[in-house]
Amino acid sequence: MIDLLINIDHIATLRNARRETFPDPVHAAALCEQAGADGIVFHLREDRRHITDRDARLLRDTVQSKLDFELSTADDIVQICCELQPDLATLVPERREEVTTEGGLDVLQHRTRLRDVIRRLYDAGIPEVALFLDPDLDQIEAACEVGANCIELHTGDYANAATPAERRALAERLAQGAERAHALGLQIHAGHGLDYRNFRLFADTVPHVKEVSIGFAVIARAVFTGLPEAVREMRRVVKGY
Numbered sequence: 001m002i003d004l005l006i007n008i009d010h011i012a013t014l015r016n017a018r019r020e021t022f023p024d025p026v027h028a029a030a031l032c033e034q035a036g037a038d039g040i041v042f043h044l045r046e047d048r049r050h051i052t053d054r055d056a057r058l059l060r061d062t063v064q065s066k067l068d069f070e071l072s073t074a075d076d077i078v079q080i081c082c083e084l085q086p087d088l089a090t091l092v093p094e095r096r097e098e099v100t101t102e103g104g105l106d107v108l109q110h111r112t113r114l115r116d117v118i119r120r121l122y123d124a125g126i127p128e129v130a131l132f133l134d135p136d137l138d139q140i141e142a143a144c145e146v147g148a149n150c151i152e153l154h155t156g157d158y159a160n161a162a163t164p165a166e167r168r169a170l171a172e173r174l175a176q177g178a179e180r181a182h183a184l185g186l187q188i189h190a191g192h193g194l195d196y197r198n199f200r201l202f203a204d205t206v207p208h209v210k211e212v213s214i215g216f217a218v219i220a221r222a223v224f225t226g227l228p229e230a231v232r233e234m235r236r237v238v239k240g241y
């Protein structure tokens, strides 16, 4: 059974668009949990464009389910993550000009830095450290070498496929990545662009996935249905009940 973690960054995006105090991502996280989410994800970006330090602290204090802190390898953000001790730290690439995370980490290029950061996160007591990766077998092997115990497969290209045939081919590629990661003993997560319609093919094709992180599709649907209903619907898609 795949666990559903909900990314609540876009609640903060909406709040910050009006420089308001609402809607509050901390309130959203509690509603997601009540509606059956298995965990909550947030990304404390270096430019603080959505989640703030205050949000991160309050989420750590209030989230009862699994808490996934997405972060870059910037020293000050790694320090905050170490202090907050989430259940899972997911390292992602970050570029200021991007609208959202684009593509996976280049582990081959940044081995030394990643090895150091992963060590710091474990030493702080964080039990799971994931690297966000494209389904590239060399990158997956490098993730294992630098000490990560999880990977999050980047499903953005799969989600953006132009045709059903392309989507099937990209699902197969994700499946090969998952097989290799599993053989290396890594835990497998996935996310980016997953939604109510493209999830099923993904789940039917890609083995060994323990959890998915889904944000935009759920928050966008919540505008019309309310957040609890949007989470319950996604939960039905992911778990089949």
Ligand code: PXP
Pocket: 007, 009, 043, 070, 090, 092, 100, 101, 132, 152, 190, 191, 192, 193, 194, 213, 214, 215, 216, 217
């Ligand atoms: N996983 C990672 C690493 C991400 O950066 C994001 C986007 O914040 C997601 C999952 C969720 O993607 P989406 O909002 O498209 O569901």
